[in-house]
Amino acid sequence: MAITAGCADRQPDTFTFTGDLPPGFAYEAAVYYVPAPGETCTVEKKYNKAPVFKSKDKPIAEILIRRTRSGCPLVISRIELEISSIYGPHWLDSSRDTANVVIRDELEEQYKGTFSKTGESIFHGQCQWLFRTSGAKRRIVKILDCKKTNPKGDVGNGRPFSAFTLDQLPGKTVRMKIKMADEERPYMKDTWVKFANGWKRCMGDNFEDRYAFCLGNYKDFSGFHMPDGEPCTIYPSCTE
Template sequence: MFSRDFFTGLVRVVAIGLGTIGATGCAVAQQDSFTLITELPPGFGIKGEASYVPRMGENCTVPPRSGKNYPGKQFFEQELNDEAQTAHFEVPLTSNEGGCPLVLKSFGYEVDAKYGAARLNLGRDYTGISFQDGSEDTLTPPLPTTLQKQCEWLFRTVGTNRYIAKILKCKSAATPEQANGTVAEGPLQRAQLAGKTIKVVFSVAKEEQPYMGDTWVKFPEGWKRCMGKSLDDPYAFCRGNTTDFKPFKMPDGRECTIYPNCTE
């Protein structure tokens, strides 16, 4: 979805999103853009990609990529941070590339999160927001002011030393203003967005779950890793054996018998 070199020119875009916009710039932006606020929990970072398609009724096509120029796309970033962070991005609703009128189709998030101190103790998932045409006077349901992205860690063991590794999963969730949950996954209608502010709040589930079923057994103190056929069995399905378990290692190297408390 994302490539390393697409962030050429990113500093300019992020500066618009994170900086304070003057009164004149704000008035212009409100005519054809909306403010996207992204709230991240500690240890998280995102890369955002706004994608555009030809406006309805247009026969043109988005020009092909030329060098480091990505027609029909704009990029945003919040770097990984140990602290919670909030960023403001000004997202254009329309664009024009090579004479082709474009409209915002989607805003995709690449979500990165740390679960340990090592460089590879990193989880990644993808989520986003979609947009569609609509009449400003006949919009149902109403535009939500907040979208919730619920992330959770799924844990497993890897390698002969059975180190804990985690997989990040993020999905849309309903907020109190979306009582029936129908707005949680969109799409949002562009006609309602000009000059408005949408907040996307990322949160992390308090309780972690095993990545694969029938591999751990839950006890009041935590989860125990099933023995499987032997200590060397990489899959180690429980298959009804809820009395034989094997040790594993935390990302920091601690020898443990129960997760996440390590020792019983």
């Protein structure tokens, strides 16, 4: 009976990671390990990383907190996340940004993530599409920009992020919750002018002007092409 009770009281050596993403989004996660506190052993870099898991294959992943490689006891150190989505018909019409979870033996209270009574901790972020034109046809390309937010949705500096101590994690769930910004915005300042029905692209010196800054000229505008090749005069509705 004593042995059974001892096993029942033992903490699990895993925690769960999952993400809530906007439609059409996915993430990849790379989990990294370091020698456990107090250990003097080392391992080659190729052994301190667990296999990458992808949200399309593992929407809910169970992650080891401790593992041993080459005889060296390791503990989880961080999870590096790449958030990605597509915006056009071609395989290159995609963009990605990053998020991170950091795990330490000790952290100041102000930096530690908190868990609900059900054992779940949520960290929040917002992604926004930044649009620009590229090439001789001034084709629209987009850059994904993701920032951390608080639960109310207020956008902060830096990428989506959370941090925990090792003793917080056993048996718990960490959830990344990402939403999309209500509007897109230009990637570079002073290149587009906003009107009531959308954005118009400044002409610049001429159609071959690579950067085509407005530089005070808010009357001469350029046509451009959507990712699917459709010619347009205003973004995102395309036609006025």
